[in-house]
Amino acid sequence: MSISSYFADLHVHVGSDWYGKPVKITGSKSLTITAILEQASRRKGLDIVGVIDAHAPAVQEELTHLIEHGGARELAEGGVLFEETVLLLGAEIEIYDAASSGPIHVLCYFPTLKKMKAFTERLSHKMTNINLSSQRFYGTGRELQGYVHEHGGWFIPAHVFTPFKSMYGKGVKTSLREVFDADRIDAVELGLSSDTEMADQIEELHRYPFLTNSDAHSAIRMAREYQLVDLEQASFSEFGKALKQMGGRGVRKNFGMNPKLGKYHRTVCAVCFHPGSPSDRTCKACGSKKMVKGVADRIEELSSASSAPQRPDYIYQVPLDYLPGVGNKTYEKILEAFGTEMAIIHEVSYQDMIEVVPKNVAAAIVSMREGELEILEGGGGVYGKVQPKLS
Known part of the structure; x- marks a missing residue:
């Protein structure tokens, strides 16, 4: 079987279960879990989507119902196929043990619904809700x-610089080894306020593949x-081999927002948003003690590397609705014309687009595709803003 390329976003949240809770x-x-799958397949154009609330019993019930009624099927190689998209089953967990300096979010993924249900049973004795x-x-x-690896799963620290x-x-003062076994981490999720170049300033991260995921809380924020x-x-199974770069598999490109767009990029006051230093x-400016240390400043504190490993290209992009002129009506119009966001972002020509939307859109x-975006930095919980070059 030959190698092909697939678009994947492995961090999407379920807002409600099928009981409305x-x-x-x-x-x-x-x-819901069904809505996520429909959005990923029909509108986003994602080949793989990771739902990180698959540990919730009611979410499992809805997914089981979907499978039993022919809407999806489990794959022998792990994952659940829905239309054109494969679902990977994950859970986001908060750790705050005696060795940590603060709460840490991690992502745990398992190949089958049966193993995820066993994980749920395990968590029910270690979790309040x-x-x-x-x-x-x-x-x-x-x-x-230990549990995740012993049961064939992946363990991935989430949005590691937030x-x-x-x-x-x-979560840690200077090193991940304060809390984790470095040999039992499968990848690292960068988060919205950092990129490859920033993260590789920390030498202990050089051994891990970097993932760029949406952490979506709504449909529009997926991908x-x-x-x-x-x-x-x-x-x-195949994605696990990619994390280990086996047999020509691997992460080939990361697509993410410019870190300056992240709402925690630089240190600012959380009250008046005046910039500050770490x-x-x-x-x-206002005397408030609510200073939020920015990701760029935190990474500079932890910087330890004199060189960096060879990495896949990190390509700056933004969701379509971030672009000036792309309101709800324009978004729906261009999606109806060209199918999915992945097709619009990566494939549709300028000439074809101007048959459907204004030239400025x-x-x-195209400016986004070519990396020609002017950015106003974010910080203190406020996202940055994008201004494409339209000359």
């Missing part, structure tokens, strides 16, 4: 790593970051 409290109520997303695991990071609830944000992966076929304890999409 919340799973990710901050997620869209309309975003198994029905919700991103809940505290009452155990150690190494304990969780100031809150991440490995380097507050705001994603990767192109070379596999023989879309499945859990050493500031109070805001020099088509030019904005």
Whole structure:
């Protein structure tokens, strides 16, 4: 079987279960597991989508119902096929053991619904509310790593530089080894406020593949970051081989927002958003003590590498609706004309686009493709803004 390329976003949240009860409290109520699969296949054009609330019993019930009624099927190689998209079953877990300096979010993936259900049973004895997303695991990071690997899963620290609830944000002081077994980490998720070049300033990360995922809480935010992966076929087993770069498989390109667009890129005051330095304890403009250390400043503190490994290209992109002129009507119009976001972003020509949308919108999409985006930096919980070059 030959190697082909697949678009994958491995971090999407379920907003509600099929009973209408919340799973990710901050997620869209309309975003059920079925809705995610429909969105990924029919509108986003994702070949692989990872849902990281698959541990919730009601989510498992809905997925089982979908499979039993012929809407999806489990693959022998791991994963669940729905139309044109393969679902990978994941769970986002919060760790805050005695060795950590703060809460850390991690992603745990398993190949089958049976193994995910067994993980749910395990978590039910280590977690207060198994029905919700991103809940505290009452155990150690190494304990969780051990279970995941012993049952054929992947263990991936999530959005590792986010100031809150991440490995380097507050979870460890200087090294991941303070909390985790370095040999039982399968990949690292960068998050929206960092890119490959920034992350590779930390030498202990050089051994891991980098993933760029959306952390979507709503349908429109799916695939705001994603990767192109070379596999023989879309499945859990094949993606696992890609993480190990086996037999020509691997992550070939990372697509993500320019880190300057991230809402935690630079240190700023959370009250008045005045920029500051990492050493500031109070805001020099308003006197507030609510200073949020930016990802770029935190990485500079941890910087330890004199060189960097060879990595896949990191290509700056933004969701279509970030672009000036792409409101709801224009978004729906261009999607109706060309099928999926992946097709629009990667394939549709300028000439074809201007038959459907204004020239400034088509030019904005081409500018994005070519990396010609002017950025206003974000920070302190406020996203940056994009302005394409339309000359």
